[in-house]
Amino acid sequence: MRRFRAMLAGLREVLDPAIDEGRGVGAFNVICLEHAEALIWGAETARLPVILQVSENAVLYHRSLEPILTATVALARNADIPAVVHLDHVTDVDLVRAGVTLGATSVMFDGSRRPYDENVAITADVVRHCHKHGIQVEAELGEVGGKDGVHAVTARTKPDEAVTFVNDTGVDALAVAVGSSHAQVERTTTLDLELAAQLAAVVDVPLVLHGSSGVPDAELVRAVQAGLTKINIGTHLNVTLTRSVRDTLAGQPRLVDPRKYLGPARDKVADEAARLLTLLAGSA
Numbered sequence: 001m002r003r004f005r006a007m008l009a010g011l012r013e014v015l016d017p018a019i020d021e022g023r024g025v026g027a028f029n030v031i032c033l034e035h036a037e038a039l040i041w042g043a044e045t046a047r048l049p050v051i052l053q054v055s056e057n058a059v060l061y062h063r064s065l066e067p068i069l070t071a072t073v074a075l076a077r078n079a080d081i082p083a084v085v086h087l088d089h090v091t092d093v094d095l096v097r098a099g100v101t102l103g104a105t106s107v108m109f110d111g112s113r114r115p116y117d118e119n120v121a122i123t124a125d126v127v128r129h130c131h132k133h134g135i136q137v138e139a140e141l142g143e144v145g146g147k148d149g150v151h152a153v154t155a156r157t158k159p160d161e162a163v164t165f166v167n168d169t170g171v172d173a174l175a176v177a178v179g180s181s182h183a184q185v186e187r188t189t190t191l192d193l194e195l196a197a198q199l200a201a202v203v204d205v206p207l208v209l210h211g212s213s214g215v216p217d218a219e220l221v222r223a224v225q226a227g228l229t230k231i232n233i234g235t236h237l238n239v240t241l242t243r244s245v246r247d248t249l250a251g252q253p254r255l256v257d258p259r260k261y262l263g264p265a266r267d268k269v270a271d272e273a274a275r276l277l278t279l280l281a282g283s284a
Contacts, residue, residue, distance in 0.1 A: 008073065009082040011106035011136040012172055014049040015206040015229050024224035024280035027051035027086065027208075028273060029234035031058050034241075034266040036072045040079045042273030048281050049081055050273070051230065053088040054104075056095060065098055073103040086138075088232075096126055100133050108138040108175065108208075123169040136172035138208055138230070141165045156195060159202050166205055173230060175208040178223075191219055193226040200227020208232065213239075217279055224280055231280055237269050244268040 007013075018025050030036045030052050043050035052072050059065045069085070076083035087099040089110045096107050109126045111119035119141075127137045141157055155177040166174055176199050178192045191209075200207055206229040212220060213236035220231060244265035249255060 007082050008077045008103075008105060009049065009084050010134070011051070011084055011086065011138065011230075012206070014051065014082050014084055015173065018049075018229050018281075019206060022225070023282055024220070024229055024231045025049055025051060026273065026277045026280050027053050027084075027088075027230050027232045028237055028276075029053050029055060029058070029088070029232075030068065030072050031061065031238070032068075033071055034262050035237070035269065036075050038241075038266045038269035039273050040075050040083060042270040043081045043083065043277060044079060045270065045274040046277040046281075047081060048277045049083070050079075050277060051084040051086050051106075052076060053086045053108075053232070053234070054099075055088040055234075056090045056092065056110075059095065065095065066102055069099060069102050069104060076105075093122065093126060097129065100130060100135050104135065106136045106138065106172075108140070110140050112140040120165065120168045123171065127170045127172075131170070137170075138173040138175060139165075139169060139171040140175040140210070156192065157199060159195075159198050162199055162203050166203055171205060173206045173208055174203055175210050175232075176228075178209070178228075191215060191223055191226075193222055196223060196226040196228050206230055212236075220280060221282070224282070233276060237272060240272045241265045241269050 014025050028039050036052055039050055039052055054069050054072055058068060062068050073085050076085050085103065085105050087104045087107045089108055090096050091110050096109060099107060107130055109123055111123050123139045130137050141162055157176040162174060162176065178196045179190065207227060208230040209223055209228045210232045212231050212233045245261050248261040248264055255261060
């Protein structure tokens, strides 16, 4: 297996080698400290790079960016595999600036709800600011289904618009709509892999699949083969964590020490993260 240099990594530092080698890279959501620990441990077990994502919604949950982002950066810095700390689905430019100051190594700026021209202009401004600080930017052209009730999985990214958007904004990675949807708890989604291949052939930055929790293993493998590189998985790991907590508490109804139910749940997430990273890398 390839040996990776351990580091707090930038987005393209892990995505570019993956493209060259035909691998996918797992990008997983961090909601609490146990998530971040589990994802690092899983990546270390798999001996593969990982992307740790702190979303704007997670920041709202914690009522502050600094504690959750700083803790995630600290864990990533001490990992013995490359780990990216990524701000995800950020709509607030001030939050982008704060994240850059606090040590995030990449940002996904989400201007997809804005009119196209406004999305391009504000995304380009974010890119200029982040590039000045050595931070790379992912963006989204149009909305992927399922995010806070937006349009359905029928959304599709047009290749010509994708090329223009990347050229006009200077983004380093592009999230595309090819049939996935956020917050899916059943893994039954079939992707438009023909479109994914068309996008990969004309867009000169790594492509990102959001809403991958609803996509079964075999389809994820085909998605990577079609040219999707950064694979975002959040809800599926939340299902793994929550199922473990429920099982532990059901078997021990008098249990009150959170370490006794969060610890096993963290281990389950680590195991599943390792499995998914290995699957996406084509090593399963």
